[in-house]
Amino acid sequence: MHLPLASQIINLLAAILLLLSFAxxxxxxxxxxxxxxxxxxxxxxxxxxxxxxSTGQHHLYYSAALTFALKVLILPWVLHRLIRKLNVKWDxxxxxxxxxxxxxxxxxxxxxxxxxxxxxxxxxxxTKSTLGIALACVLLAFLTMITRSKAVPQVIGFxxxxxxxxxxxxxxxxxxxxxxxxxxxxxxxxxxxxxxxFFFQIRERFDSLDISHLEKLKEE
Amino acid sequence: xxxxxxxxxxxxxxGGALLALWGHKNxxxxxxxxxxxxxxxxxxxxxxxxxxNGPIITANEQFFVDSLNVFxxxxxxxxxxxxxxxxxxxxxxxxxxxxxxDNRLRxxxxxxxxxxFTMLLVLLTNNLGILWVALEAATLTTVLLVSLYRTPAxxxxxxxxxxxCGVGIAQALFGTILLYSASEKVLGSGSGALLxxxxxxxxxxxxxxxxxLAFVFLLVGYGTKVGLVPLHNWLPDAHAEGPTxxxxxxxxxxxxxxxxxxxxxxxxxxxxxxxxxxxxLMMGFGLLSVVVAAFFLSRQKDIKRMFAxxxxxxxxxxxxxxxxxxxxxxxxxxxxMTVHSLTKSAIFFAVGxxxxxxxxxxxxxxRGLMKVSPTVGWGLMLGSVAILxxxxxxxxxxxxxxxxxxxxxxxxxxxxxxxxLGVAFAAVFSKVQPMVFGETTAKRLxxxxxLVPVFAxxxxxxxLGFYIPPYLVDxxxxxxxxxG
Numbered sequence: 001m002h003l004p005l006a007s008q009i010i011n012l013l014a015a016i017l018l019l020l021s022f023a024x025x026x027x028x029x030x031x032x033x034x035x036x037x038x039x040x041x042x043x044x045x046x047x048x049x050x051x052x053x054s055t056g057q058h059h060l061y062y063s064a065a066l067t068f069a070l071k072v073l074i075l076p077w078v079l080h081r082l083i084r085k086l087n088v089k090w091d092x093x094x095x096x097x098x099x100x101x102x103x104x105x106x107x108x109x110x111x112x113x114x115x116x117x118x119x120x121x122x123x124x125x126x127t128k129s130t131l132g133i134a135l136a137c138v139l140l141a142f143l144t145m146i147t148r149s150k151a152v153p154q155v156i157g158f159x160x161x162x163x164x165x166x167x168x169x170x171x172x173x174x175x176x177x178x179x180x181x182x183x184x185x186x187x188x189x190x191x192x193x194x195x196x197x198f199f200f201q202i203r204e205r206f207d208s209l210d211i212s213h214l215e216k217l218k219e220e
Numbered sequence: 221x222x223x224x225x226x227x228x229x230x231x232x233x234x235g236g237a238l239l240a241l242w243g244h245k246n247x248x249x250x251x252x253x254x255x256x257x258x259x260x261x262x263x264x265x266x267x268x269x270x271x272x273n274g275p276i277i278t279a280n281e282q283f284f285v286d287s288l289n290v291f292x293x294x295x296x297x298x299x300x301x302x303x304x305x306x307x308x309x310x311x312x313x314x315x316x317x318x319x320x321x322d323n324r325l326r327x328x329x330x331x332x333x334x335x336x337f338t339m340l341l342v343l344l345t346n347n348l349g350i351l352w353v354a355l356e357a358a359t360l361t362t363v364l365l366v367s368l369y370r371t372p373a374x375x376x377x378x379x380x381x382x383x384x385c386g387v388g389i390a391q392a393l394f395g396t397i398l399l400y401s402a403s404e405k406v407l408g409s410g411s412g413a414l415l416x417x418x419x420x421x422x423x424x425x426x427x428x429x430x431x432x433l434a435f436v437f438l439l440v441g442y443g444t445k446v447g448l449v450p451l452h453n454w455l456p457d458a459h460a461e462g463p464t465x466x467x468x469x470x471x472x473x474x475x476x477x478x479x480x481x482x483x484x485x486x487x488x489x490x491x492x493x494x495x496x497x498x499x500x501l502m503m504g505f506g507l508l509s510v511v512v513a514a515f516f517l518s519r520q521k522d523i524k525r526m527f528a529x530x531x532x533x534x535x536x537x538x539x540x541x542x543x544x545x546x547x548x549x550x551x552x553x554x555x556x557m558t559v560h561s562l563t564k565s566a567i568f569f570a571v572g573x574x575x576x577x578x579x580x581x582x583x584x585x586x587r588g589l590m591k592v593s594p595t596v597g598w599g600l601m602l603g604s605v606a607i608l609x610x611x612x613x614x615x616x617x618x619x620x621x622x623x624x625x626x627x628x629x630x631x632x633x634x635x636x637x638x639x640x641l642g643v644a645f646a647a648v649f650s651k652v653q654p655m656v657f658g659e660t661t662a663k664r665l666x667x668x669x670x671l672v673p674v675f676a677x678x679x680x681x682x683x684l685g686f687y688i689p690p691y692l693v694d695x696x697x698x699x700x701x702x703x704g
Contacts, residue, residue, distance in 0.1 A: 057409075118429050119398065138394065142387065151379075158386055165393050172401040177414060180349030184393070187356045191386070194360055198367070198379070205372055214376040217457045 006054035007126050013047040014130040017167060018109070021140040024160055025105055025147070028093045033156050034079045040163050041071030048170055051127055057174045063181050067166065070185055075159060075192060082196055083152060088209060093150055101147055105140055112136035119172065127171040134171050137164030151202060151209040155195055162188055222278045224269055225285065227262035228293065229340055231255055235333035243326030249308035252329050256297075256304035259336065263297035266290060271695065277346065277417060284346035284417055287698040292480055293343050295558060299472045299565050300336045302673035306569045307332070307465035309670040313576050314463065316666040324368055328463065335361040335469065339477045349414045351481055352389070352396050355445065358474060359385045366462040377457035384454040385444055392441020392481075398434035399488070402427045416484055423491025431492040438485045439501055445478035447532045448539060449509040456520075459528035460581065464572030467524055471531040472565035476557050479535065483542060483703055490704055502543030507633055509536025514640035518647035522581045523571055526651065527564065530607060533644055534560045537637075541622045542703065544629050550700035552621035555688075559614040559681050563606045566677035570599035573669040578661060583651050588660030597656045599674040604652040606681050608645045614684030 020040045027033045045068040052060030083089045095101070116132035138161050145157035162184075169176050176184075199209060206213045235255030242248055267290050270276060275286040285293075311328065314320050320328075338361060341354040359382070367378035400414055406422045407413040419426070444451040459467040482502075489498045513533035520526035534556070541553035573596045578586040590597035606613035619641070627634050688696075 115433070119401070119433065122427055122430060135394075138390070145383070145387070154383065158383070158390075161387070161390050165390060165397065168394060169397045169400075172397055173404050174409060176349055176397065176400060177347075177410060180347070180353065180414065183350060183353030184356075187353055187360065190357070190360055191382075194363055195382070197364070198375075198382070201367060201370055202375055202379070205370065205375055211379070213372070214379050217373060217376050217380070217461075 004054075004126075006050055009050050010047050010127055010130060013043050013050070014133040014167070014171075016043050017047075017137055017163075018133050018140075021137045021144075021160065021164070022102070022105060024156070025101060025140055025144050026095065026098050028095055030083055030091050030093070030150070030152055031089055033153055034076055034083070037079070037156050037160060037163075038072050038076040040160060041067060041076070044163055044167055045072060047167070048175070051170055051174065054126065055174060059178050060170070060175050062178060063175050066181060066185055070188065071159075071163065074189070078192055078196065079152070079156070082199060086152075086199060086203060086209065088150075088152060091150070093148065093153060095147060101143065105143055108139040108143060109136040112139055130171040131168060134164055134168035137167060140164075149211050151199055151211055154211065155192075159188070159192075222269075222276055222283075224262055224266035225276065225278060225283055225344065228259060228266055228297070229337065229344065231259045231262060232333045232337035232340065235259075236330050236337060239326065239329040239333055243329035244322035248325070248329050249311065252332065253301075253304045253308060255333060256301040256336070259340075260297040260301040263293050267294045271691070281412075281415055281417065282346055282350070283344050284415075285344060286702060287695055288483075288702045289343045289480065291554065291695060291699055292476060292557075293340060295561055296336070296339055296343065296473050296477070299561055300469060302676060303465050303468050303472075303565060303569075304332070306468070306572075306670045306673045309667050310464060310569075310572050310576070312667045313665050313669075317576075319369055327364060328368060331361045331365050332465070332469075335365070339473055342477050343480060346415050346417055348396055348399065348416055348419070348484070351484070352393055355392075355442070355478065355481060356386075356389050358477070359389065359445070362458075362462075362466065362470065362474070365466045366458045368463050368466075369461070371461070374461035377454075377461035381454045381458040384451070388441050388444025388451060390441070391437045391444075395434045395437030395441055395485075398430055398437065399485070402430040402434065402492075416488075419488050420491070423488050424494075426488070426492040428493050431489050432497050435485060435489040435498050435501070439482065439498075439505070442478050442482040442485075443505060446475055446482065446535050446539065447509070448505045448536065449512040449532065452509065452513070452532050455532060456525045456528040459531070460522050460524040464524070464568055464575070467528070468565040468568035468572075471528065471568060472561040475531060475535050476561055479538065479542075479557070482539075486542070487702070487704055496545075499543045499545050502539050503630065503633070504543075506536045506538070506540030506543055507636055509533065510540065510640045511636055514644040514647070517644050518650075520651075521583060523575065523583050523586065523651075523655075524568070524581055526583070526648065527567055527571060530644065530648065531560075531564055533640070534564070534607075537619070537622060540633070540637075541625070544625060545704065546625070546629070547697065547700050548621060549625045549629070550703045551696050552618050552625060554696050554699055555614070555684070556618035556622065559618055559684060560607070562677040563603060563613070563615060563681050566599065566674045566681075567603035567607060569670070569674045569677075570596055570603055573665070573671075574600055574655070576665055576669075577663060579663070583655060585661065586655045588658045589656050591660040592664070593669070595671045595674075596669060599671060599678070600652060601656045602678050603674070604648055606678060608648055609641065612682065612685040613678075614681045617685055617688075
């Protein structure tokens with residue numbers, strides 16, 4: 001099947017995005033995890049730019065700029081600062097059973113492709129084939145959150161989920177209306193600030209950022 | 221000019237900004253109350269306008285007010301006003317007990333006003349994208365309120381609340397994206413394609429496959445905030461560990477607002493599908509919530525946790541009613557939203573003071589409230605009797621309507637509902653009775669408790685049980701018609 005160049009580039013970037021999601025799933029160093037997150041943001045920016053150029057949707061240039069500023073510059077910078085201040089920069093997490101997690105991840109990807117199939121067929125965008133990948137990224141990020149026991153990696157998983165959602169918005173449609181995108185970006189930023197405050201509260205109280213301390217509230 | 225609408229949104233926003241600066245002063249609680257009263261007056265003016273002149277669409281169609289949301293705006297403004305009245309003495313006692321510093325008091329006041337603002341924005345916006353943004357912002361403003369005491373348990377509750385609601389609401393964003401992709405084909409791209417009024421007018425021509433998938437995601441997302449089983453895990457923790465005024469507004473208002481978001485989406489999906497897909501999902505989740513929550517009630521030890529589960533049960537009942545649909549069930553659902561919101565916040569007010577007097581939230585250690593403070597005791601007793609659906613309170617009327625409609629439309633569900641309501645009754649009554657009567661262990665408080673809000677709420681609920689004024693009936697009918 002012959003695809004125009006733009007569409008091929010987008011598919012390539014989508015594949016890179018998926019690969020990065022898998023890398024994040026198994027990355028044990030917090031520092032590398034943040035770098036992977038920033039790379040994901042970069043791939044997202046590039047794909048948005050290609051879509052904007054090839055379809056002439058001008059508002060996508062703005063959302064690409066917003067993505068670049070927020071997900072490649074500000075959030076990684078905030079995260080770097082946080083882990084330096086919290087002194088967890090060189091933390092290595094012990095992840096149980098990486099191969100099993102990978103297998104679950106693959107199942108999730110297959111599931112995502114199946115769910116997205118009917119919508120992809122209906123979508124008229126040049127990016128329609130990537131919707132499955134976008135949903136897969138969301139689910140993989142979710143899996144990343146579940147398998148982590150430390151607070152910072154959980155939050156990076158949460159942010160990666162937002163990346164997947166943003167990618168879904170550009171692949172199912174050509175991005176959400178600008179006012180909504182600004183709102184979402186604002187929420188993410190405010191959420192990050194609140195979480196930063198929260199990290200310090202947790203550490204002050206428990207002397208660690210291990211979420212396993214936070215498992216006391218249970219049904220008796 | 222729709223100055224009423226701008227005042228409704230502007231007052232709490234201004235209040236949030238002012239209290240961020242001066243929220244620790246002595247008069248801050250008074251300012252909090254004044255701002256809440258101003259919001260309520262503006263909301264009342266807006267309601268009067270909508271009732272007499274019909275729906276309002278304004279500001280480039282970004283805001284939309286009809287009978288359905290103006291009813292919730294009035295309720296939200298009212299309960300947030302009474303909660304502000306309650307929180308002044310309550311927070312003074314907490315401050316006197318040394319549980320809160322000045323800075324945290326400032327955080328509380330400021331975030332309280334911003335929380336009210338985000339809820340009103342959810343209700344008034346016409347843009348489904350902004351609705352999502354505002355509902356997420358409502359989570360963000362309350363996270364730091366839940367962890368206000370900075371105890372290990374409250375930090376855990378706030379973390380759970382943030383992560384679960386964050387993940388949940390991310391699903392709702394995916395649903396909104398799918399919704400947009402369906403509507404863009406009909407309405408063209410741009411922000412017009414997310415405006416609810418536009419969507420509702422073309423609902424019939426939206427792509428059914430995409431819409432049904434979108435609804436699944438929206439139900440999971442907003443359902444997490446409504447507290448539907450099995451997505452309810454954050455709710456009891458957040459209610460039990462946060463300060464009581466926060467529990468009251470979470471239970472009485474936020475759950476309603478999240479359900480409102482779901483209802484708006486349901487109308488669109490029903491229009492697109494011409495099949496009861498959304499209704500069946502809502503009935504299923506609703507019924508499951510009622511039954512599971514009822515059985516969890518009897519196992520609780522913490523008084524606020526118990527009433528949090530009672531909220532899950534009642535939200536399930538309301539979701540079930542809207543799932544059945546039709547004029548009577550929708551009417552009953554709206555009435556139940558009103559009475560549950562009023563009763564549950566009244567209960568939390570009474571519970572808050574009861575826990576302060578006893579110095580604990582563990583029910584086994586709270587005894588004989590009637591002896592030390594008859595008003596708190598009666599408030600808790602009457603509130604519990606009301607929420608359990610005994611006549612003559614208004615909850616009885618709405619539960620009776622829901623049950624009789626269920627017998628007619630969905631007879632299979634009636635035994636489950638009846639058993640659940642019976643179990644809930646036995647559980648709550650057997651726990652509240654010894655707390656109110658018998659020998660006491662409670663002590664006096666450094667500040668007199670605020671009990672006007674408790675009895676104001678309960679008397680409205682009682683009045684609604686005897687007599688619903690005709691204009692209110694018309695209003696509910698109109699709103700019920702809008703939900704379809």
